[in-house]
Amino acid sequence: MKIFHKTLIGLASIATLGSCTAGFEEMNTNPNLIGENDASAKYFLTELMIRPYIPARYAYWRANLIHTDRYAGHFTFGQNGNWWSDELGYSYNVAYTDAAWDHYNGLLGTVKQLLEFTEPGGAFENELTHAVVLILKSHYFQLYTDTFGMIPYSEVFSDEDISLPKFDSQKDIYKGIIADLDAAMAAIGDNTSTGNALEDLGDNDVIYGGDLQKWKRFANTLKLKMAMRAQGAEGDDFSQSAINEALAAPLLSEGESALIEKDLEISQWDYSTYADVWHNFGAGSDWAVGRELVDYLRDNNDPRLDQYVKPAAGGEFTLIRPTASEDQEGYDLFPKRTNFLKTLFDESGAEYTWDDQGSQIVVSMPENTNYIGQPVRLSGEMSSLLQFGFFCSPSDLVIQQKNQGGASTPETVLLSGESYLLQAEAVLKGLSSGDAQDLYQMGIKEAMRVWGVDDASIDAFLATEAIAQLDGTTDENLEKVYIQRWIAHYTDGYEAWAIVRDSGYPATLAAGVSDYELYGPGTITAGGYPQRLRYGSSLQASNPNNYNDAISNQGPDMQGTKLWWAK
Secondary structure (H helix, E strand, C coil): CCCHHHHHHHHHHHHHHHHCCCCHHHHHHCCCCCCCCCCCCHHHHHHHHHCCCCCCHHHHHHHHHHHHHHHCCCEECCCCCCCCCCCECCECCHHHHHHHHHHHHCCHHHHHHHHHHHCCCCCCCCHHHHHHHHHHHHHHHHHHHHHHCCEECHHHHCCCCCCCCCEECHHHHHHHHHHHHHHHHHHHCCCCCCCCHHHCCHHHCCCCCCCHHHHHHHHHHHHHHHHHHHCCCCCCCCHHHHHHHHHCCCCCCCCCCEEECCCCCCCCCCCCCHHHHHHHHCHHHCCEEEHHHHHHHHHCCCCCHHHHEECCCCEEEEEECCCCCCCHHHHHHHHHHHHHHHHHHHHCCCCCEEEECCCEEEEEECCCCCCCCECCCECHHHHHHCCHHHCCEECHHHHCCCCCCCCCCCEEEECHHHHHHHHHHHHHCCCCCCCHHHHHHHHHHHHHHHCCCCHHHHHHHHHHCHHHCCCCCHHHHHHHHHHHHHHHCCCCHHHHHHHHHHHCCCHHHHCCCCCCCCECCCCCHHHCCCCCCCCCCCHHHHCHHHHHHHHHHHCCCCCCCCCHHHC
């Protein structure tokens, strides 16, 4: 599938339309410009449906893979032969963090121009298209603020020409987003499309094909998620009413996940996937799958296991003890570190042999048999012992190479499975009536369907596995809900990371690390769990007063500073 061509007309002419919205007579005389009868907002809108979720390779690699997918505990680096230890990303690196800031900040102009194009008096005035833009703007800002905390928001879209916008509090941003979602849903009303012919978003809407009622349910589900996240935060004065309103209106239901089919043909420089890094960077960049994720899938007979990961490659490996004269610490800690690995293998139920010869240990594993996840954030001093063949790697659905004709899991925007899981959470917290068990199992089913799991396997899992039953205390049941939300967002690291920060689950991830003979603290105090990314380095020079105001109010510009809703 080639979805990106839908943006090319818009990208080629956005400057022309931005500078002159009435010059269609000139356009009609220039074959390289859009004619009046061919121009439509939909050609511009596709980009806003893709870019926040599927950046070009630079940001996909440095923001998604190096930071959020690994903060989520889903992916790990640091195996023998890797370019870096698994502390990468936990230790601040300006070049990598800036990629995330530049990605989100770089979309502000696109959002603003599309709002202006579709508002009353705009070049493509259309109230219903404008409503879709408001919804996309809302989700974009939810991702943006949940990554950095306080960011420029209200003054970015001011009628005044403000070159140095202030950073709004996260509480005010959340309230502003929910107000936009309410306005968009009210505008959509009972309408099903944005219009006819060029007014209809149609297949340029790569998420919902122009179906406005699905966009309305998307908006309401996003409203519910944000309100649930805000609940209990200091000064929260809006979440309860927003939750009540959202639960009283339609939410995303069966088969309505907002997904974007991955384009396995177009250049990675415009539209990237995990495969572009996996297949083009070589073994030095390959990554394993995190221990917590593999453990939850394997130990609970989750049918997503083989959809998410490949079993460990296996083989025979020799772990060599350093000499004391060359590496005293490595020599002294060799027994502790290798015993740590052996315990990991045993707890994973792995098949292996362990031949301890004193100065070296020979480990043999059958090929493609064991499901072992790599513990997150292991120290670089462990790298020589972390053989890549010990651990699970991502499945072909995750790292499907382009132009090979294979299948790939779609890009996640918002899941109908999460809609059900949020409703189950609300029931468990006494915020809503309903059957939490039914909602919980429906959420799991919808999440599994995204990955192509057949209904028979899903039904067997739901009927037999303890993790599929809400039969414990309220806290135990809530933990199961949070864990399922976290599992469902595999390959959507931004959201999975937010779930851990908000809920505290999986608890072993949220606790951070403390044994620095095995793990790496990075530049986060006391090995704490990362709570945000640092702002782009240019801000201290380009917008110093507002930057300083932000860190004065929010806390130091460090990865360990908690966001408003996580304090």
